[in-house]
Amino acid sequence: xxxxxIYIIIIFREKSEILSNDDLSKLGTGKRYYWFIFLLVGLxxxxxxxxxxxxxxxxxxxxxxxxxxxxxxxxxxGSLDKVDNxxxxxxxxxxxxxxxxxxxxxxxxxxxxxxxxxxxxxxxxADPYILGISSGASLGxxxxxxxxxxxxxxxxxxxxxxGAFAGAMLTSIAVxxxxxxxxxxxxxxxxxxxxxxxxxxxxxxxxxIYFANNAEGIKTVAFWSMGSLASSSxxxxxxxxxxxxxGAALFLFQxxxxxxxxxxxxxxxxxxxxxxAYRKFYMMVVALVTGTMVAYSxxxxxxxxxxxxxxxxxxxxxxxxxxxxxxxxxxxxxxxADILSRTIIHNVELPIGIxxxxxxxxxxxxxxxxxxxxxxx
Amino acid sequence: MELVxxxxxxxxxxxxxxxxxxxxxxxxxxVGLIGPxxxxxxxLLKSIYKSLIPQRGAVFLNDVDVLKSPEKKVSQNLGVVGQxxxxxxxxxxxxMVMLGRTPHKKxxxxxxxxxxxxxEEALARTNLLEYxxxxxxxxxxxxxxxxILARTIAQQPKFMILDEPTNHLDIRYQIEILSIVKxxxxxxxxxxxxxxxxxxxxxxxxxxxxxxxxxHGTPKEVLTSATIEALYQIKCQTYTNPVTHGIGxxxxx
Numbered sequence: 001x002x003x004x005x006i007y008i009i010i011i012f013r014e015k016s017e018i019l020s021n022d023d024l025s026k027l028g029t030g031k032r033y034y035w036f037i038f039l040l041v042g043l044x045x046x047x048x049x050x051x052x053x054x055x056x057x058x059x060x061x062x063x064x065x066x067x068x069x070x071x072x073x074x075x076x077x078g079s080l081d082k083v084d085n086x087x088x089x090x091x092x093x094x095x096x097x098x099x100x101x102x103x104x105x106x107x108x109x110x111x112x113x114x115x116x117x118x119x120x121x122x123x124x125x126a127d128p129y130i131l132g133i134s135s136g137a138s139l140g141x142x143x144x145x146x147x148x149x150x151x152x153x154x155x156x157x158x159x160x161x162x163g164a165f166a167g168a169m170l171t172s173i174a175v176x177x178x179x180x181x182x183x184x185x186x187x188x189x190x191x192x193x194x195x196x197x198x199x200x201x202x203x204x205x206x207x208x209i210y211f212a213n214n215a216e217g218i219k220t221v222a223f224w225s226m227g228s229l230a231s232s233s234x235x236x237x238x239x240x241x242x243x244x245x246x247g248a249a250l251f252l253f254q255x256x257x258x259x260x261x262x263x264x265x266x267x268x269x270x271x272x273x274x275x276x277a278y279r280k281f282y283m284m285v286v287a288l289v290t291g292t293m294v295a296y297s298x299x300x301x302x303x304x305x306x307x308x309x310x311x312x313x314x315x316x317x318x319x320x321x322x323x324x325x326x327x328x329x330x331x332x333x334x335x336x337a338d339i340l341s342r343t344i345i346h347n348v349e350l351p352i353g354i355x356x357x358x359x360x361x362x363x364x365x366x367x368x369x370x371x372x373x374x375x376x377x
Numbered sequence: 378m379e380l381v382x383x384x385x386x387x388x389x390x391x392x393x394x395x396x397x398x399x400x401x402x403x404x405x406x407x408v409g410l411i412g413p414x415x416x417x418x419x420x421l422l423k424s425i426y427k428s429l430i431p432q433r434g435a436v437f438l439n440d441v442d443v444l445k446s447p448e449k450k451v452s453q454n455l456g457v458v459g460q461x462x463x464x465x466x467x468x469x470x471x472x473m474v475m476l477g478r479t480p481h482k483k484x485x486x487x488x489x490x491x492x493x494x495x496x497e498e499a500l501a502r503t504n505l506l507e508y509x510x511x512x513x514x515x516x517x518x519x520x521x522x523x524x525i526l527a528r529t530i531a532q533q534p535k536f537m538i539l540d541e542p543t544n545h546l547d548i549r550y551q552i553e554i555l556s557i558v559k560x561x562x563x564x565x566x567x568x569x570x571x572x573x574x575x576x577x578x579x580x581x582x583x584x585x586x587x588x589x590x591x592x593h594g595t596p597k598e599v600l601t602s603a604t605i606e607a608l609y610q611i612k613c614q615t616y617t618n619p620v621t622h623g624i625g626x627x628x629x630x
Contacts, residue, residue, distance in 0.1 A: 118466075119466075122464070122465055122466075123465060124465055124466065253484065253485055254484075256479055256482065256484060257484075259468075259472075259476055259479075260476060260479055262464050262465070262466050262468065263462075263464060263476065264461070264464070265428070266423075266428050266459055266461070267457075267459060267462065269426070269427055269428050269448055269452075270426055270428070270452055270455070270456070270457035270459065271452055271476060271477070271479040271480055271532070272447075272448045272449035272450075272451070272452030272453070272479060272480035273448060273449070273479065274448050312466070312467075316467075316468075316469065316472070317466045317467055317468050317472070318468065318469075318472050
């Protein structure tokens, strides 16, 4: 594992020399690009196996590999004969697999939404939560935890997820409507509407917390807002997988529109693309994907902002190359963030949102200082 | 291709920016649009290339009804070099010029050898071959403008609209840009602010003032002392430049 990390650092350093001058010619061009994508896929597979092998019970890497291969290929590859302990199978398949799949999907989803939102509002500071989705989801979750939706058994069980999802969708619809008042939804109006609606939701959340007489609930709210993968389970995975993967599949083929989006409304019209309509459609898809992720895992910051920038540093801004890279890198990043959140302090699971910021920030600072990366510019 | 814009009226808020303006560009003609800042040149051009919706008026490019056709169809024939071309993410010059192929591509179609050849040729025409892999954001204003022109050339339009393409450029870049456009030998409608350039490159001129066409005709007919004084509220004397034998201008307040 250490060898792989050193390898990544070497590649990053090699790339950094290329990027320090102004020549973009070697940015993920030709075979180099496919080699890179291949490497990322390989790293993700290795990381999945490593991730499921560690925890309270440490399972030898070789045995985890057999189990993962066996379950992924439905018994075609990998054999369970080498597994020492029956319980390993259960631990990996029932407890750790859903979690690592969750991490992978959330990483893919967040970096996808981040890349799309940065193009939609033509702003390097955008992230999946920029349209007030975060504060909307927080309000929904806070409401669900501290006030509740009534006593229906189903609602009670699904309460927080439902509240967060509803909050996210309602705010994004409100932001869309607000920004469309008086003509086209321009990127500046979108960002401003997002900020305004976000502030409104934030103050309502504060109001609920202020009047709440429930210390336990307030703690739950705080914990939720830090993000966690603890709610992962097989029965929740399909919904998230469908939403995230459909979103990814859609945007992998939207590179032409995403590229013209960077030019702004006026140039895009002269190239035959009416951005206004695409922008609304993209935002609805992003809201749906982000809302689903937030509902299940809370707020995981920084991934959607930083991963697209790091990928741009490697592959350039052309979305045809950027999109596959950013999805894979996002997935890889989240798997490792999850591994760290479970192992950094023995027997304590840190909220993953803390980890993503703790590794994300230095990585970003390194990019700016060492490599002269100036936010896509 | 011929461009006809008839009875264009554009209002932004309550203010009428363009009042009943008609412009006609004959096949392969280079037509200039002059007038003081805020006279409605850019607004008129924007309403022609579908960036603004005019309150009234009709625009025809040969038999294509520009205002009623989808953007894609219009952009296959009409190329535009606009005024603001700042982006916040870095694309290489080649990628930027490749975007000019967008109108001719289906959503899922890949860029093929022909597209690369067209981009290469557009880069050659604008002397940008050496800049191919440079980042757009690292270029100077004049170079950026040339990239945008190259993108519009790669679009292979049959008609081109230019909105003050030489704004803020050094004299060399000004001449370069207009010469490249002239060599394309297609119909052109260009808003220009430099009267000498307008006199030198245009076959026909429209002079706008307060949202209306104040005068139109050949450069010789339009660029008279009286017209210029009325347009810009300055004192002006025209003369025949002894070196170029074109029209020269002496201004004063």
